[in-house]
Amino acid sequence: MSGKYHHITERKIAVLIDGDNAQPDSLEPILTEVSKYGIINIKRIYGDWTTPQMSSWKQYLHKKAITPQQQFAYTTGKNSTDSSLIIDAMDILHKGNIDGIAIVSSDSDYTRLATRFREDNKFVMGIGRKQTPEAFTNACELFVYVENLMNPAENEKENEIIETYEKQEINDKGELFSLIRTAYEMADTADGWVHLSLLNQNLQKIKSSFDPRTYSHKKLMNLIKKECNEILETKTEDTSVYVKLKN
Known part of the structure; x- marks a missing residue:
């Protein structure tokens, strides 16, 4: 079975970290997020480990079982880490031991790697x-903003939404509404009711970086009910939630 269509619990993922373009304090939430989509069987971080900039990563290597990959900076001011990561990634791809990466x-230099x-x-x-850059985010099947991982939007307890920090206002809902309308119309159901999970799938097909947490909501259901009730109505059947575009 191809990597893309593997069941999520069976999908084997290689995590490749550009140490020059990531922060050590984001490592744990990043690994937790990736684990939602499969089993991490390769963890590597790339950078010039002879420089002070990489020293803050060292405490995580043994703790998180991450393999450091040395890449000397041969030219001042030029990031050579990306070429090392790309070469390794292609080797991993050709070995055929993983289902995803x-x-x-945050570097757009990885755009072609993603499309490959x-x-x-x-x-x-x-x-x-x-x-x-959008070139890189759009090249990915799924793109997650690290800010959303560092600032959890909500804690839920007994169906009550408890906000843990000051909720950011959505200044312009026009773009959000347009995105949701397009995702809804893609479903094209007979009775007009669309399962929430299908709406979510369509949203990510349209925009790989779509994430309710960007709008300060942990789940899509909360985003729909709190921010999109002007254009959508909802109903619940058993444990399933459906949405329908208002006339």
Whole structure:
């Protein structure tokens, strides 16, 4: 079975971290996030370990069983880490031992790497900052902003939403509404009711970086009910939630 369509619990993922474009304090939430989509069987971090900039990563190597990959900076001011990571990634791809890759970086230089893996029908996940160029985020099947992992939007307890930090206002809902309408229309159901999970799948097909946490909501259901009740109505059948576009 191809990597892209492996059951999530069986999917084997290689996590490759650009040490020049990631922060050590984000490592644990990143690994937790990737684990939602499969089993991590390769963990590598790339950088010039002879420089002071990489010293803060060292405490995590044994703790998280991450293999450090040395890449000397041969030219001042030029990031040579990306070429080392890309070469390793292609070696991993050709060995055929993984079903997907998680690239931890905000560098658009990995755009072609992401598309190459997808051409081989592999699951491609990217994790980086919100200023990551769209070329890279769109090349990934799924892209997660690291800010969303460092600032959990909500804690839920007994169906009550308890906000743990000041909720950011959505200044312009137009883009969000347009995205949701497009995802809804892609479903094209007979009675107009669309299962929430299908809506979510369509949203990520349209925009790989779509994430309710970007809008300060932990789950899509909370985002729909709190921010999109102007355009959507919801209903619950058993444990399933459905949405329908209002006339």
